[in-house]
Amino acid sequence: MSTELVLLAVVMFAATYPSRALGLLAPGLDRLPRPAIEYLQLVGPAVLAAITAVEVMVVRPENGSPTFHVGVEWLGVLACLAIVGWRRNLLLGLIVAVAIVAIARQLGLPSLAG
């Protein structure tokens, strides 16, 4: 069984860990000025929304530039958003999102995977 890529995993860890650790381990970040605190409080919603938008709206072909994608995935995400906003139930939101996308794909509607 091949283990060559275990070393690549270590290399990728070395490229990832500093970003994760800098804020938590660097001295002084626990006493930031108020504007910085206010900024950091807004990072979560911004990053999470950006992840969602890029995931469902941008598709990158194996060879070529990224393209804008419109598909049933939007509906799944919007349904999850509505359910979490309305019922405060993330699990239900995920189940509905998966169901919408799975049913749409069974019916032959476009998929994120193309």
Place this chain on the structure above:
Amino acid sequence: MREDVPALTEPGPEGLATPEEARRRLLIEALAIGVSAGGFGFVYGLAARDAGFSPIEAMAMSTIVFAGAAQFAAVGYVASGLAWPVIALLTFLLNARHLLYSAALAPWLAHVPRSRRAVMAHLLTDEAFALSIGHFRRVGRTDERGYWIAAIASTFIPWNLATLAGVLVGGSIPEPTRFGIDIIFPAAMIGLAVGLISGRRELVAAFAGAIIGVPWALFVSPAIGLEPSTGVVAGGVLGPAVALLVPSALAPEHAPLGSTASAERYAMPGSHFDDADRRPDR
């Protein structure tokens, strides 16, 4: 606090959820994220298997790297024969958003021993960040156990078990995307974002992050030779800056709903409501 969009957890008598209420809420959300991590990890296991990763290699990625998007990208990089230094550089760029997470969590976790913070850093993911910071805000103080629940129980364990399942048994499942598994991750992210939106500024930050991230991924990143996923970093950095332009008079988080407690609910340690005497874990 927006009155038209109530918070995920109703505040307790003092404006904060009790620790029991907050932890119960955390466990419910952790269950949902565990399902999400499981589904996403399973798809990763399938992709790794298809790219020729052995089970040991796939599991090494999931335990040592433990960064879903970077792992998916690495599958593509390896399949296309990209050089390892380039993979390392792309991984760094892809995971740069964790710097924002760790900086945002730093004030909350400042009193945790350094050795434990070093371990926490390795387990810091999109999911762990969103779950734990939402939990800290609800309870109004640091709850270290909450972080471990968010990072290990809801993410690390399901992710790794699902990776193992995907790489071992995935070959028997034809076209897994037809089951909609790939929608779990983006849907979970937006669901978690809802829990962090407690005022107009957060709402503007979310919209701005998305609106900036997509065009960046489509147009800017290819033009300057970066991965489309750097749109996430662009949205995460610029979105909050746009939101700060919302006048404070329009930002209800600065207008307490009749009590200091309701404002305290959204304060972080070190900010204007920092009061060590009222945080029992200090």
